[in-house]
Amino acid sequence: MNVKKRLLDGARMNRAIRRMAIEVVEKNRGISDLMIVGIRSRGVPIADRMVREIEQMEGQSVSSGILDITLYRDDLTLVAPQPVVKPSKLSEPIDDKIIVLVDDVLYTGRTVRAALDALIDFGRPRQVMLAVLIDRGHRELPIHADVIGKTVPTDAHEVIKVKLEETDGEDEVLIMEK
Amino acid sequence: MRTPSSALRSKDLLGIEPLTPEEITLILDTAEGFKEVSERPVKKVPALRGQLVINLFMEASTRTRVSFEIAEKRLSADTLNFAASGSAVEKGETLIDTADNLVAMHPNMIVIRHKHPGSPKMLADRYPNIAVINAGDGAHEHPTQALLDAFTIRERLGRLQGVHVTIVGDIKFSRVVRSNIHLLTKMGAHVTLAGPPTLMPAEIERMGVHVVNSLDEAIEGADVVMMLRIQLERQGKLSFPSLREYYNTFGLTRERLTRAKKGVLVMHPGPMNRGVEIASDVADDPTYSVILDQVTNGVAVRMAVLYLLGGAHGVE
Numbered sequence: 044m045n046v047k048k049r050l051l052d053g054a055r056m057n058r059a060i061r062r063m064a065i066e067v068v069e070k071n072r073g074i075s076d077l078m079i080v081g082i083r084s085r086g087v088p089i090a091d092r093m094v095r096e097i098e099q100m101e102g103q104s105v106s107s108g109i110l111d112i113t114l115y116r117d118d119l120t121l122v123a124p125q126p127v128v129k130p131s132k133l134s135e136p137i138d139d140k141i142i143v144l145v146d147d148v149l150y151t152g153r154t155v156r157a158a159l160d161a162l163i164d165f166g167r168p169r170q171v172m173l174a175v176l177i178d179r180g181h182r183e184l185p186i187h188a189d190v191i192g193k194t195v196p197t198d199a200h201e202v203i204k205v206k207l208e209e210t211d212g213e214d215e216v217l218i219m220e221k
Numbered sequence: 222m223r224t225p226s227s228a229l230r231s232k233d234l235l236g237i238e239p240l241t242p243e244e245i246t247l248i249l250d251t252a253e254g255f256k257e258v259s260e261r262p263v264k265k266v267p268a269l270r271g272q273l274v275i276n277l278f279m280e281a282s283t284r285t286r287v288s289f290e291i292a293e294k295r296l297s298a299d300t301l302n303f304a305a306s307g308s309a310v311e312k313g314e315t316l317i318d319t320a321d322n323l324v325a326m327h328p329n330m331i332v333i334r335h336k337h338p339g340s341p342k343m344l345a346d347r348y349p350n351i352a353v354i355n356a357g358d359g360a361h362e363h364p365t366q367a368l369l370d371a372f373t374i375r376e377r378l379g380r381l382q383g384v385h386v387t388i389v390g391d392i393k394f395s396r397v398v399r400s401n402i403h404l405l406t407k408m409g410a411h412v413t414l415a416g417p418p419t420l421m422p423a424e425i426e427r428m429g430v431h432v433v434n435s436l437d438e439a440i441e442g443a444d445v446v447m448m449l450r451i452q453l454e455r456q457g458k459l460s461f462p463s464l465r466e467y468y469n470t471f472g473l474t475r476e477r478l479t480r481a482k483k484g485v486l487v488m489h490p491g492p493m494n495r496g497v498e499i500a501s502d503v504a505d506d507p508t509y510s511v512i513l514d515q516v517t518n519g520v521a522v523r524m525a526v527l528y529l530l531g532g533a534h535g536v537e
Contacts, residue, residue: 114268125228125529128254163263164261165262
């Protein structure tokens with residue numbers, strides 16, 4: 044696969060995540076009842092960074108969590124071998140909370156559909172919002188993001204590669220061609 | 222999006238013997254992910270939705286059957302429990318005829334317990350599109366029990382490598398011990414066996430274990446003491462003079478346990494014969510006993526096995 048373009052470098056990624064954090068606080072007029080939940084795997088470090096930004100900004104701690112959506116995928120019976128299952132971790136009950144789901148890329152919307160199903164099995168949140176670093180279009184389900192780091196028009200044959208310090212050793216977003 | 226992973230090579234789980242250490246680690250790691258599901262308000266995930274699992278129990282079982290059934294339900298599989306009693310088996314139907322009839326109804330997986338060693342393998346060979354899970358075959362293997370034991374040890378001690386595990390009791394008639402020896406030695410644990418000579422198979426040392434004659438010697442320095450049930454139903458007659466003598470020689474008491482390492486874990490696959498292989502106060506003391514943790518973990522481990530075998534390769 045060839046790298047077609049570098050969409051974000053480390054500094055621009057940090058600015059995008061900081062802006063996403065600010066937008067989340069703005070949209071909710073504060074941080075009461077807010078819970079930032081990262082979708083495994085690359086949503087988790089992005090959620091962690093947003094939590095740090097919000098805590099710095101507001102001087103208060105924010106609850107957070109990790110959601111593993113493997114068992115809720117709609118293609119489980121089609122993929123072999125079975126994808127690796129890891130635990131979900133939510134620091135407190137989600138009932139009546141405002142949940143911000145965080146993922147790296149929003150594409151078909153199927154991951155978010157699975158995440159919504161997974162979330163509902165933990166309780167009944169007051170509201171669920173979606174924050175993504177990259178929205179690349181091509182939705183297959185009626186799902187939209189409330190907070191977006193960067194919107195990128197793509198072709199279906201292109202691949203968006205998000206690299207994060209925590210998982211890949213460096214921060215950057217690339218657009219690649221198959 | 223598609224997470225690459227190592228996978229189980231076989232479509233079935235017939236025993237621990239054919240598994241590699243990597244496969245064992247995969248099952249235990251996967252079970253960690255499933256443990257959390259049982260702690261949620263909604264204890265169910267849709268992973269095996271629409272799959273039919275038949276629990277074919279031709280021999281008595283409470284814990285294993287219930288544990289498999291709960292695991293299947295928490296994965297949203299449809300389950301059917303088939304017990305030998307009250308079925309056509311009592312009219313003389315053979316295992317193969319029974320299984321052929323059940324398979325004609327298109328199950329995805331069969332969980333089988335049978336008194337004859339090798340019966341799970343026979344079904345696995347006969348039905349190439351069905352995942353067969355051995356839930357205990359005679360005195361051969363009981364793989365999910367060994368996996369849940371290993372999961373419990375790893376959860377408490379953080380590792381299996383280098384752990385000293387003592388297994389005491391009815392070695393000869395126990396499928397649990399055979400699966401456990403395979404698993405623990407593959408994972409680098411040290412296994413010591415103790416029990417009456419009449420219940421100790423000849424040349425068992427060839428499985429890579431250490432055999433001692435006295436319980437005190439076996440407990441010395443152990444991290445884990447696993448007591449086995451005296452299987453009165455498999456023996457015909459007792460292989461030792463009396464149950465009381467067995468208790469005096471091989472029963473685990475609080476006093477004997479002082480020879481083990483600090484923080485020793487006491488395990489038992491159940492059902493327990495209290496006052497025969499284990500003293501009641503030891504079995505019930507939460508400072509040593511992880512016997513009920515084993516039961517809790519059994520569900521997570523069986524969910525992991527069902528999940529890993531229940532995917533695409535199990536269906537098509």
